[in-house]
Structure formats: C-alpha cells, structure tokens
Amino acid sequence: MTTATPHHTVRAIFVSFATAGVLTLGVAGQAWAHAHPVHETPAPGATVAAPEQVRISYDNPLESAFSHLTVRNAEGKPVNRAKSSVEGRSRKIMRVALPALSAGKYEVRWVAVADDGHRTQGHYTFTVK
Ligand SMILES: [Cu+2]
Numbered sequence: 809m810t811t812a813t814p815h816h817t818v819r820a821i822f823v824s825f826a827t828a829g830v831l832t833l834g835v836a837g838q839a840w841a842h843a844h845p846v847h848e849t850p851a852p853g854a855t856v857a858a859p860e861q862v863r864i865s866y867d868n869p870l871e872s873a874f875s876h877l878t879v880r881n882a883e884g885k886p887v888n889r890a891k892s893s894v895e896g897r898s899r900k901i902m903r904v905a906l907p908a909l910s911a912g913k914y915e916v917r918w919v920a921v922a923d924d925g926h927r928t929q930g931h932y933t934f935t936v937k
Pocket of ligand 1: 842843922924926
C-alpha cells in the first residue's frame with residue numbers, strides 16, 4: 809500500500825466494496841501495472857551529437873496502439889517523420905527514428921498506456937550541439 813498512487817488507492821477501495829470484503833486490503837493494494845520511464849536516451853537535460861533516435865524504456869509493458877512519442881524543435885514543430893513504435897517482446901521500449909537534427913534544443917513528449925489502461929505521460933528536453 810505504501811507505493812500506491814491515489815488513483816490506484818481509489819480503485820483498491822472500490823474493489824474492496826465490490827467484493828464485499830472478500831479481498832483483504834493487502835490483496836486489493838497490490839500494484840496494477842502502470843508504466844513509468846526507467847531510462848531515456850538521450851537523457852533529460854543532456855547535450856549530445858545529433859541522435860538517430862529517441863528511445864525510452866519503461867518498467868511495464870505498453871499498449872502500442874495508444875502509446876506514442878514525439879520530438880519537437882524549439883519552435884514546437886514535430887521533427888520526427890516516422891511514427892514512434894513499441895518494441896521488444898516485453899513491449900517495454902518505445903522509440904522514434906529522427907532525421908538529421910540541427911543544433912538546438914528539442915523536446916520529447918511521451919504518452920504511455922499500460923496493460924491496465926492507465927495512462928502516464930511526460931516531457932523533457934535535450935540539446936543537440
Ligand atoms: Cu496503473
């Protein structure tokens with residue numbers, strides 16, 4: 809229970825009522841598999857030579873139909889021409905190929921939908937030197 813986020817706690821309470829106390833709080837409090845980033849390449853805040861892709865690994869599998877990743881330039885214009893994809897048998901990796909990027913600041917925006925249907929999202933910047 810100590811790691812449950814608020815929406816999971818609400819759901820856990822609902823499950824407890826729905827099952828008329830059959831489930832104990834310990835069982836209801838077990839984690840639903842919601843996806844959070846584990847590692848981003850390029851890393852947030854990094855200054856790098858023009859990367860060929862942005863790749864993010866997550867702690868749980870992603871639903872490829874609903875998860876996506878875009879990269880925008882300093883003017884807010886998307887620079888990736890190819891769509892992002894979810895890869896690996898584990899479906900824990902999302903990546904997008906990039907064209908040759910010129911020097912400047914770029915923003916990565918991602919949306920990850922896990923098998924439990926929960927959506928997480930985030931954004932960060934990196935700089936191409
Ligand atoms: Cu979740």
